[in-house]
Each structure stands twice: as structure tokens, then as C-alpha cells.
Amino acid sequence: MHLNPYGEYAVTLAADLANRNPETLAELVERCVDAGIILDFPIAEKDLDETLDLLIEWSKIVDVTEEAARAELVNVMLEQASAYPRMTNHANDGWHLHYRDPQQSLAEVLKALFSVGTAxxxxxxxxxxxxxxxxDECTNIYADTSRNGNQRYCSPTCANRDAVRRHRARK
Incomplete structure (x- = not known):
């Protein structure tokens, strides 16, 4: 069974790229491939700048906490980026859904992936x-995929650092 790739991994990739912006197109491509994206579409130098702009736009979704406002930002991105779902087996790795038009640029594919995945x-x-x-000193984004839904830190390192700080403050 091939699970829908637009869920968890799309949001974790968006968070990873937003937390540590790729500096070159080669780095962006490498990180996308490492995340499991099959790059069977054109890639151009402009994709890096367009992806960095996308990450700023996506970060606004993260930063708004009011549910209706967050939904509106996601809906705007969905409207701009996604197409009707279509079944594909483009890499012969199993049938799955794409929410984008064929032959889009890397930045356009990422926008569709991030908007649908975030939704x-x-x-x-x-x-x-x-x-x-x-x-306090960390601004990293996290996508909470925890079982209990109470994630507040981007990593165990930050959670431990804060726990130690709170413990020392009590003494």
C-alpha cells in the first residue's frame, strides 16, 4: 500500500527548509530528494528564490494561531498552488495522488505539496x-506529529534545555 505523500512528510519538509533555508539550488534539490520527492520535472535556477519566497509565505501560516485566520492562509495557498487530484504512477513506485498540474517547476511543486500537506x-x-x-532563544518551526498532540518544542534538545532551566529556577 502506498500512503498519501501529502501528509506528514510534506509538513516536516516545509518546516525543515524554513528552519534551515537552502543556500544553493543543488542543496534544495538534494534535500528534496532526501525527503523522497521524485524530480521528474524541469528545475531552474529561479526555483531557489521562488522556494525561499514560498517558505516565507508558509511561515505566516505557522505564525498565525487563530484557527480561522490560519485556515484562510492555507486556503489562499491551496487556491494558488493546487489542482484537482489525479492518480499517478509516474515513477513506477505505486499509485498515489498528485494535487498539482504535470510539468510544473520545483517551486510550484513544493507549493502544491506544502499547501495540501499542511491542510x-x-x-x-x-x-x-x-x-x-x-x-525563548529558539524560533524553529515544528509540525506536531506526536501521539498526544502536545508538542511545544522543535526538538528533544530544546525541550531538555528548557526543563533544566526550569529545574534550576526552582532551586
């Missing part, structure tokens, strides 16, 4: 399950 993540797991790390 599925929020409606499937909860509108609160996307945010920024609670640790």
Missing part, C-alpha cells in the same frame, strides 16, 4: 499542531 496535517491532526519552539 491535511491541520484538519487530520488538529489546527494547533503547527508552531514555533517554546524555548
Amino acid at each position: 491535511l496535517h491541520l484538519v487530520g491532526r488538529g489546527m494547533h499542531r503547527l508552531g514555533r519552539c517554546t524555548l
